[in-house]
Amino acid sequence: MRLQDLLRGVDVIEIKGDENAEVTGIFTDSRKATAGSAFIALKGVQVDGHQYINNALDLGAKIVVHQEKIDTSKDGIIYVKVTDSADTAGKMATHWYGDPSAKLKLVGVTGTNGKTTTATLLYEMFRKLGYKAGLLSTVANYIDGKAYHATHTTPDPISLNEMLAKMVDAGCDYAFMEVSSHAIHQKRISGLKFEGGIFTNITQDHLDYHGTMAEYLKAKKAFFDNLPETAFALTNTDDKNGEVMLQNTKANKHTYSVRALADFKAKIIEKHFDGTAIEINGKELQVQFVGVFNVYNLLAVYGTTMLLGQDSDQALLILSTLKPVAGRFETIRSSENVTAIVDYAHTPDALTNVLEAIHEVLDGNGRVITVVGCGGNRDKTKRPIMAREAVRLSDQVILTSDNPRWEEPQAIINDMADGLNAQQLKKALLIVEREQAIKTACTLAREGDVILIAGKGHEDYQDVKGVKHHFDDREVVRNIFGE
Ligand SMILES: CC(=O)N[C@H]1[C@@H](OP(=O)(O)OP(=O)(O)OC[C@H]2O[C@@H](n3ccc(=O)[nH]c3=O)[C@H](O)[C@@H]2O)O[C@H](CO)[C@@H](O)[C@@H]1O[C@H](C)C(=O)N[C@@H](C)C(=O)N[C@H](CCC(=O)O)C(=O)O
Numbered sequence: 474m475r476l477q478d479l480l481r482g483v484d485v486i487e488i489k490g491d492e493n494a495e496v497t498g499i500f501t502d503s504r505k506a507t508a509g510s511a512f513i514a515l516k517g518v519q520v521d522g523h524q525y526i527n528n529a530l531d532l533g534a535k536i537v538v539h540q541e542k543i544d545t546s547k548d549g550i551i552y553v554k555v556t557d558s559a560d561t562a563g564k565m566a567t568h569w570y571g572d573p574s575a576k577l578k579l580v581g582v583t584g585t586n587g588k589t590t591t592a593t594l595l596y597e598m599f600r601k602l603g604y605k606a607g608l609l610s611t612v613a614n615y616i617d618g619k620a621y622h623a624t625h626t627t628p629d630p631i632s633l634n635e636m637l638a639k640m641v642d643a644g645c646d647y648a649f650m651e652v653s654s655h656a657i658h659q660k661r662i663s664g665l666k667f668e669g670g671i672f673t674n675i676t677q678d679h680l681d682y683h684g685t686m687a688e689y690l691k692a693k694k695a696f697f698d699n700l701p702e703t704a705f706a707l708t709n710t711d712d713k714n715g716e717v718m719l720q721n722t723k724a725n726k727h728t729y730s731v732r733a734l735a736d737f738k739a740k741i742i743e744k745h746f747d748g749t750a751i752e753i754n755g756k757e758l759q760v761q762f763v764g765v766f767n768v769y770n771l772l773a774v775y776g777t778t779m780l781l782g783q784d785s786d787q788a789l790l791i792l793s794t795l796k797p798v799a800g801r802f803e804t805i806r807s808s809e810n811v812t813a814i815v816d817y818a819h820t821p822d823a824l825t826n827v828l829e830a831i832h833e834v835l836d837g838n839g840r841v842i843t844v845v846g847c848g849g850n851r852d853k854t855k856r857p858i859m860a861r862e863a864v865r866l867s868d869q870v871i872l873t874s875d876n877p878r879w880e881e882p883q884a885i886i887n888d889m890a891d892g893l894n895a896q897q898l899k900k901a902l903l904i905v906e907r908e909q910a911i912k913t914a915c916t917l918a919r920e921g922d923v924i925l926i927a928g929k930g931h932e933d934y935q936d937v938k939g940v941k942h943h944f945d946d947r948e949v950v951r952n953i954f955g956e
Pocket residue numbers: 501502503504515516517518519520521522523525624625626627628629630653654655656659
């Protein structure tokens with residue numbers, strides 16, 4: 474592809490060299506650069522990609538895209554100075570892969586919690602409606618039923634557009650993707666053409682990265698600010714920032730709510746462990762999901778399905794057949810009638826919601842034992858809050874490890890326990906080994922009790938000092954229950 478075609482829509486300051494040159498590939502990682510390719514130098518979080526320009530040239534790159542001043546330029550190399558390399562990487566990736574998002578109806582889901590659930594259920598909904606569809610999510614990526622390993626919630630722009638192009642090749646009509654705040658901030662989604670955007674909610678998370686809640690909110694809001702007027706923007710007005718998110722969007726605004734009047738409105742009729750009876754826009758149905766938070770997710774799915782022009786009765790019928798996503802409120806029952814629930818709650822709000830959902834169904838009949846940890850090298854301020862919420866809403870809590878990464882597991886657990894006073898500490902056990910923590914919870918549980926194992930959900934590893942050791946909460950529970 475010619476360089477000038479790759480630079481369409483890019484804010485270029487200066488090109489030194491032939492803009493008609495043929496480009497053989499595009500890379501943001503110097504280590505992957507190939508002969509005749511373009512290397513885009515990104516200012517990263519850890520290091521500055523501008524330092525690796527010579528490494529890319531050594532591997533044969535012929536074009537350098539940069540935003541910082543470059544002291545030495547080499548003969549025969551084309552230098553393109555842009556205002557923003559990250560934005561450029563997104564746009565160049567869309568051109569390189571033939572603008573795949575414009576050939577699909579692409580819907581992005583953002584918010585602290587519920588992205589994976591909402592995006593996955595939308596993907597399933599549209600496949601059940603008879604369409605070919607794709608999904609980009611934390612758990613896995615899918616192209617019309619075929620699974621691909623996912624490394625990020627939202628991939629880097631090159632991998633992202635490559636996946637979307639594969640969806641186009643496979644004949645997909647729709648694509649649903651999670652849009653993480655990191656991805657918005659790092660412009661991984663630049664150049665994508667969205668048909669619609671969904672906002673689920675915003676509560677504390679990722680303060681390690683964004684610094685403050687205001688910055689976190691700003692990052693999420695930028696997604697809606699950049700939607701075109703042809704798109705729809707669907708927001709949860711029960712979230713206190715639901716309307717703020719759409720303040721400056723050009724997209725068509727739509728709302729969903731459980732508490733107030735909205736375009737898409739749900740009412741909860743009855744709750745039990747296997748599902749919930751609800752009403753959506755006046756029509757009653759039975760869904761196989763537990764917890765009010767899941768009613769929000771289902772409402773977002775229904776609303777989006779309507780905004781994409783599908784039939785209401787058919788959508789509601791399919792909604793009642795959808796099943797929980799892997800590691801989200803996954804229940805495993807023992808022969809002694811103990812219920813273990815494996816859930817991906819790894820934020821204070823998610824943990825509170827899941828525990829409240831358990832209590833609503835238990836209705837005082839049975840105790841709640843919670844096993845929970847917090848990830849290493851992530852937002853430290855959520856640790857004491859999560860410990861307090863666990864203690865407030867459980868009869869017994871076991872604080873344990875969840876991907877300690879480069880931190881000492883015991884130090885993370887201590888940060889959690891620091892949130893508890895002497896009285897609260899009486900309810901807590903501190904057990905570093907996650908398997909031992911789960912075993913202890915199972916030993917303590919009696920008939921009718923519920924064990925919540927929170928934080929890891931679908932994950933099948935424990936990340937310790939850069940090594941992912943096999944570990945799966947569900948597998949551990951099944952072994953203990955003797956299945
Ligand atoms: C903090 C963060 O988001 N980091 C992401 C970021 O890396 P970075 O900015 O640290 O990159 P860097 O190491 O500083 O390098 C800067 C540039 O130099 C380049 N480089 C570097 C070394 C070299 O030898 N040559 C070279 O060219 C790199 O390729 C890069 O382009 O850009 C990389 C490429 O896109 C990502 O893989 C990386 O994700 C890291 C692994 C990560 O853990 N990210 C998490 C926090 C994340 O993104 N999470 C969200 C989900 C959160 C949620 O919703 O819960 C996600 O979307 O997955």
